[in-house]
Amino acid sequence: MSIRNKAYISGAYEHPTRLAPDKSTPQLHAECAAGALADAGLSLKDVDGYFCAGDAPGFGGMSMVDYLGLNVRHVDSTETGGSSYILHVSHAAQAIAAGKCSVALITLAGRPRSEPFARQLGNAPEAAFEGWVGQSTHNSYGMCAARHMHEYGTTSEQLAWVKVAASHHAQYNSHAMLRDVVTVEDVINSPMISDPLHRLDCCVVSDGGGALLVVSPEVAKSLKRPLVAVRGAGEHVKGPRGGMNLDLTTSAAAVSGPAAFAEAGVTPADIQYASIYDSFTITVLIQLEDLGFCKKGEGGRFVADGNLISGSGKLPFNTDGGGLCNNHPTNRGGITKVIEAVRQLRGEAHSAVQVPDCGLAVATGIGGALGARHGAATLILERQ
Amino acid sequence: MMSETRKIPAPQPNVENQRFFDAAAEGKLLIGQCDACGQPHYYPRALCPFCLAETRWVESAGKGAIYSLSTMRRGAGTPYTLAWVTLDEGPAALTNIAAEDHDRLTIGQRVTVQFTPTEGGPPVPMFAPEVA
Numbered sequence: 001m002s003i004r005n006k007a008y009i010s011g012a013y014e015h016p017t018r019l020a021p022d023k024s025t026p027q028l029h030a031e032c033a034a035g036a037l038a039d040a041g042l043s044l045k046d047v048d049g050y051f052c053a054g055d056a057p058g059f060g061g062m063s064m065v066d067y068l069g070l071n072v073r074h075v076d077s078t079e080t081g082g083s084s085y086i087l088h089v090s091h092a093a094q095a096i097a098a099g100k101c102s103v104a105l106i107t108l109a110g111r112p113r114s115e116p117f118a119r120q121l122g123n124a125p126e127a128a129f130e131g132w133v134g135q136s137t138h139n140s141y142g143m144c145a146a147r148h149m150h151e152y153g154t155t156s157e158q159l160a161w162v163k164v165a166a167s168h169h170a171q172y173n174s175h176a177m178l179r180d181v182v183t184v185e186d187v188i189n190s191p192m193i194s195d196p197l198h199r200l201d202c203c204v205v206s207d208g209g210g211a212l213l214v215v216s217p218e219v220a221k222s223l224k225r226p227l228v229a230v231r232g233a234g235e236h237v238k239g240p241r242g243g244m245n246l247d248l249t250t251s252a253a254a255v256s257g258p259a260a261f262a263e264a265g266v267t268p269a270d271i272q273y274a275s276i277y278d279s280f281t282i283t284v285l286i287q288l289e290d291l292g293f294c295k296k297g298e299g300g301r302f303v304a305d306g307n308l309i310s311g312s313g314k315l316p317f318n319t320d321g322g323g324l325c326n327n328h329p330t331n332r333g334g335i336t337k338v339i340e341a342v343r344q345l346r347g348e349a350h351s352a353v354q355v356p357d358c359g360l361a362v363a364t365g366i367g368g369a370l371g372a373r374h375g376a377a378t379l380i381l382e383r384q
Numbered sequence: 385m386m387s388e389t390r391k392i393p394a395p396q397p398n399v400e401n402q403r404f405f406d407a408a409a410e411g412k413l414l415i416g417q418c419d420a421c422g423q424p425h426y427y428p429r430a431l432c433p434f435c436l437a438e439t440r441w442v443e444s445a446g447k448g449a450i451y452s453l454s455t456m457r458r459g460a461g462t463p464y465t466l467a468w469v470t471l472d473e474g475p476a477a478l479t480n481i482a483a484e485d486h487d488r489l490t491i492g493q494r495v496t497v498q499f500t501p502t503e504g505g506p507p508v509p510m511f512a513p514e515v516a
Contacts, residue, residue, distance in 0.1 A: 128395040128405070129427035130478050132508050134456065139466040142454030150452070150491045194456045194466075242416075242425030242433040243475030246468055248452055371452075371468075372478060 002232075002263055007093035007104075008220035009228045009381065011040030011213030012342040014320075014335075016175050018327060020207040021114045025057050025330075026067050028109035028209045033068055036211035041223050042103060047213075049074035049101030051092055053084035055110045055330045064107070074101040080237065080375025081367020082277060082332035084108075085212070087377035089338060090233030092214035102216040109209025110330020130372070137279065137331075138194040138202065140371035145196050145282035147248045151297065154285070156196055158300030160187035162281035163200050163324050165308035170321025172350040177204045178325040187281075201281040203323035203333065210335035212342075226346040231360075232264025232380035239373035249297075250290060251366055252376035257291035264380035266360060268292045271380075273344040273355045274315055275337035277365035278322040284308075287364055288315075291378065310353040319344065319353035334365040338379065345383040359383045390464050394505020400430050403441060405506040413497045413509050415475060417442040426475035446497030447472050448511070455486040469495055469511050480510045489513070 013035030020028060029052075037043060050072045056064045060077040064070075074095045080087055085108055092104035119136070121127035148154045164184055170176040182200060190199040220227055236255035240246055261267060268291060276284045285299035293315060294302040302315075310316035320326045320340040323333040341361040343349045349358075361381045368374035397405045407414045416428035420437030432439050453467035465481040467489075481489055482498055495511035502508055 125429070126427055128397050128401050132393050132395055132502060133466055133478055133480050134390060134464055135466055135478070136456070138458065139454040139456050142456075143452040143466065143468065146454055146491065147452035191457075193458045194454045197454075240468075240476065240478070242423070242429075243427075243468075243470075243477060244423060244425065244434075246451055246470065246476040248468070371454075 001097065003090065003093040003097050004231050004263060005217070005229050006097035007214050007230045008217060009089065009212055009230065009338070009342050010215045010220050010223050010225050011036035011042065012339045013039050014210045014327065014339045015109065015208045015329070017208050018175070018177050018206040019113050020111055025110055026064070029056065029064060029107045030068055032107050032109055032209040032211035033105055036105065036213050040213045040225060042213060044069060046103045047105045048072050049092060049095055049104035051076045051088040051104060051106040053077060053108065054079040055108055055332055072101065074104070080377065082279065082334045083365035083367035083375045083377040084332070085335035086338055086363055086365045086379055087235045089212060089214055089230060089379055090235060090377065093230045093233065096214065096216050102219055104214040106212040106214065106335070107209065108329060108332060108335045111207040112205050112331050113207045135369065135372070137369065138197060140369040141280045141282055142194040142197045143371040144248045144286065148282065148286065149196060151249055152300065154300035156188050157184050158304050159201055159281040159285065160184040161303045161305065162278065162284045162308065163187050165306060165313065166278060166318050166322045166324040168309045169319045169353050170325030172352045173321045173326055176321040176326040177206055197280055197282065203279050203328040204325065205331065206327050206329055208327055208329035210329060210339055212335065212338055227384040228342050228345045229382045229384050230379065231382040232260040232262070233378065234259025234263070235375070235377045237375045248371055249286065251286050251370060252374055253287045253364055253366060253378060254290035256376040256378040257364060260378035260380050261292070266380060270360055271362050272358045273319070273341065273361040274317045275341045275361065275363040276317050277333050277337055278318055278324045279328070279333060279366065281324070283366055283370060287366065291362065291364060310355060316353070316355050319349050332367070334367065334377070337363040337365050341381050345381055390461050392500060392502040392508060394502045395508055397506070401428065404428055408499055408509060409506050411499055413444040413446045414441045415444045415471065415473060424474050426471065426477050444471050444473050448495060450481065450489065450491055450493045450495060451476055452491055453481060453489055465489055477509070482510050482512045
């Protein structure tokens with residue numbers, strides 16, 4: 001069974017806040033849910049499926065279903081870090097195709113600026129061996145960038161082009177945290193955070209959230225919103241698995257991407273717009289290779305010279321400014337990737353970055369630590 | 385600005401891996417070995433991550449090469465280096481490289497295990513450049 005054309009994204013909402021000292025995390029989830037429902041033209045009582053991940057407070061789905069006042073017959077709290085919400089769209093489509101629900105709500109929200117928190121390994125199986133090494137996202141992704149440079153000659157200047165492209169898009173987004181257009185020199189002259197990643201190779205930290213509504217074809221066609229179909233999806237989890245044959249230059253997207261393209265029956269050459277999770281510049285480069293937009297090792301040349309800038313480049317990406325410039329709510333960027341892809345397919349992106357007649361888009365993401373254990377999810381979305 | 389040496393938090397062993405840390409206290413680096421499929425692994429587990437057969441502990445020579453690394457320079461602390469070190473026995477370990485000059489560390493560089501004290505717990509296996 002394929003999920004192709006079995007489900008549609010009819011509601012998408014990105015919370016405008018980037019700093020929310022006076023709101024609780026559950027409150028932000030609720031505001032995002034209300035925003036997505038209003039966008040779709042649906043009401044709370046229409047929701048019969050709920051999806052959340054590790055950012056949901058308390059007992060996840062149980063706490064949030066009750067807090068939001070939902071009455072659902074399907075619940076899923078699969079946690080793959082920042083890629084969770086891309087994966088949730090796929091799981092929601094599967095549940096809808098199986099008749100388990102017809103209106104699935106996905107929410108994400110959190111306040112890492114107002115209430116900073118550190119990643120804790122807790123009772124993870126690797127905790128005793130890795131809890132003391134001082135791993136943060138910066139040095140984990142830094143090791144991937146260092147290895148990519150070592151194997152393929154990728155340069156800091158090439159990585160910087162990812163940020164430059166994002167900044168060209170963010171200048172048009174009034175909600176973006178960083179709206180100044182930057183140059184390659186600005187990126188490589190910004191302070192080194194963890195080699196070889198500079199400050200401007202890193203995404204923003206923002207409070208906020210987002211929500212999506214994935215619905216059955218019958219529901220989608222009863223609404224007034226443009227039809228954005230889920231055409232294909234893939235997911236994968238990758239880790240060092242015993243430390244044998246370690247490969248930090250290939251991500252879990254090397255499985256999730258081809259699976260999504262195969263289900264959709266399209267190729268990277270067919271894609272008109274790409275939402276690529278940009279926790280760091282290197283995250284984008286590795287995913288572009290793993291999805292097949294270029295060969296492994298050629299990502300640096302692919303992203304250089306503005307190739308990702310809408311209007312001038314061959315592959316417009318992250319036209320909201322992405323995590324690098326716009327928003328990375330609660331350190332998890334998956335949902336904003338889907339939201340901007342939906343805007344593009346609806347023709348609702350900012351006019352300066354809107355891809356003309358955008359009919360086919362990809363949204364892909366990496367969650368967790370790319371340099372160790374991480375998850376990937378990829379969606380192919382189509383305007384009908 | 386005063387720079388502080390990073391304090392190493394104490395690892396919290398469990399019943400599955402206590403022996404690893406008992407050995408670490410004696411200056412020995414243990415890895416997992418599976419006799420069913422023949423593969424070593426790290427970090428060590430009771431059941432093999434390649435075939436789920438029961439494993440045994442074996443001692444590593446504690447030598448290897450840096451697979452990749454990243455030196456953290458953010459904040460007031462002194463820089464420290466996170467790295468994957470590929471042990472000569474095969475598996476790679478996520479660890480730190482103790483070095484006088486982090487700028488001189490490179491991928492491929494030979495390193496040797498250096499057990500390092502922690503805050504009130506057993507020592508942990510960091511690595512340091514091999515002395516020529």
